[in-house]
Amino acid sequence: MTEKKSKITRSQFLGIAWGGSLALIFAQVAVALLRFIQPISTGGFGGLVYAGKIDEFAIDSVNRILAGRFFISRTPDGIMALWQKCTHLGCAVPWDEKEGKFHCPCHGSVFDVYGEVLSGPAPRALDYFPVEIKSGEVWVDTGTPTQRSKHDPSHITGA
Ligand code: FES
Structure with a gap:
């Protein structure tokens, strides 16, 4: 062999x-x-962002969600996720708790709890993101901001 x-x-x-x-x-x-x-699917800006439990957001409160670059504004009508980006030249707009308004530090634009312009130079309301409430959890899709000239109640998600 x-x-x-x-x-x-x-x-x-x-x-x-x-x-x-x-x-x-x-x-x-x-x-x-x-x-x-x-595409970023979860966790950070540009994707689906977990904002928190609905019960964590008191009615008539505005809370910043840092990871998503938006504010959760909860009113008696429902909930909105407002993009922090000013519609004038894009500065980050902080919420002023004492004033009860968003006040842009760059050129002074002021927005209400719905993101509506109270005074310019911002030409239109703050953009908002779609909100979904699943099993009491608030999820925000930061991949699809919606531009609008004025606030409309249809922009609010019922809670
Ligand atoms: S960037 Fe906000 S007022 Fe100009």
């Missing part, structure tokens, strides 16, 4: 090693690219 040994030449071995290394590199690049182009 003769035993046949398969021999692999040095150049074949190097070719296989080289090809394997290239395949690994391409696979890593492909995974990195996929992660880069994949």
